Amino acid sequence: MATRLIPPPTATVRGVRRSFGGTPVLDDLHLDLVPGELVALLGRSGSGKSTLLRLLAGLDRPDAGQVTVPGTVSVAFQEPRLFPWRRVGRNVELALREGTRTERRDRARSALAEVGLTEKASVWPVTLSGGQAQRASLARALVREPELLLLDEPFSALDALTRIEMHALVLDVWARHRPAVLLVTHDVDEALTLADRVIVLDQGRIALDIAVRSARPRDLHSPDLVEHRERLLAQLGVELPGRVTA
Template identity: 60%
Template sequence: MKATDPATDTAAHHRFGDVVASATGVRRVFGDHVVLDGVDLQIRTGEFVALLGRSGCGKSTLLRILAGLDDGAEGEVVGGTEPAVVFQDPRLFPWRRVLDNVALGLRTPDVKGRATEVLAEVGLAGRERAWPRQLSGGQRQRVALARALVREPDLLLLDEPFSALDALTRISAQALVSDLVATHRPAVLMVTHDVEEALLLADRVLVMDAGHLVHDERIDVARPRRRDHPEIVSRRAALLGLLGVDEAATPA
């Protein structure tokens, strides 16, 4: 199934803002291995795009290219003027307190005030002086989100940010990200292996296979979304089939 062209998607023009991030004919080769092969993609202000695909298909490579962390790609790339990345590993500096991790490199008139404000927004008011080792895994990931959002990025890149969390913490983190994105309205690209997660959070779901975007669908289901919503259930089954996964073999 061929990916649709977001540039001709009239719904995107009406619901979202200008194009913030784009890839045109992007190709990435490591040695003899072609990881990305002619990828075209656009993401607009306020648009949440989820990228699914098997391990090794090129998802994280595309994210790193858009983040400016990989300059070895061919083609045209626009990665936003203020991109921010949240990885699976929060990557906090253990020798810095929570507030200092969030404020690192920030240049505003009131650095500590701004960092404190964003920590409260992610539910960590009062933990400014804590060390990363004193936080749970979910709390550390909230600090990573605060560090990304404190600069008001126009492009937020999420590389499997919830995959290391337990089930209950993951649900809470997903709801938090949904709320934060609705408030700040960056363009968002989230790489995930979780089809249900993509359907619950995203405005568009893409599927990558062997370095190509092979599927692009818009998710027009009202928020907040329920896992048992008939449209979510139906699309989950279709996407699992596209990914070559037997739905009967997946957890309920």
């Protein structure tokens, strides 16, 4: 009988501690992100979500412990962070460090086409809507074909309909490329809509880790997702109407 090979994690976090001004934000944190997994990270403000993302992105270092990400990493932030003095296509090209000018331009245009912005390559960022700017930011993250894609609350400033469109887009490009994805969010419903796994950080540690096995597209009113939602909200300290607490 053939032995099934298990691929190594895309990212590992082992015993990580990080403090600011003497206050611990991450405390002996352990986490694996596996190839092709879409993980949502929840937590109250100050729980360490953005700190963990910065460590995985290589933008910060832990005080103790080890963060290992052997492959390519890309980040899309809450703000699109497009340079206003460069056209949209050139903004996407900036993520590329290799190839000729023509090769970089072609890859940038391909990434923009993937997020539905083919016709916007030559325009200035100021002319984009909020949703289009986030699509451009996502294209810039995807153009490097990362093994790990980090999304730091990228939809929080968008209106409800644009958020739904962006959810569908993220699932589409994730299914096509299959990177490991870590999505930082405050929105429990967003996490349950998108993720294979939802993690809650509390006081610098993982307080809850739920596998979401429902087929996509998901009905948030289905019994299993309602149960997940109640557990997540309870862990986040949100008291549901009608719930009797001891």
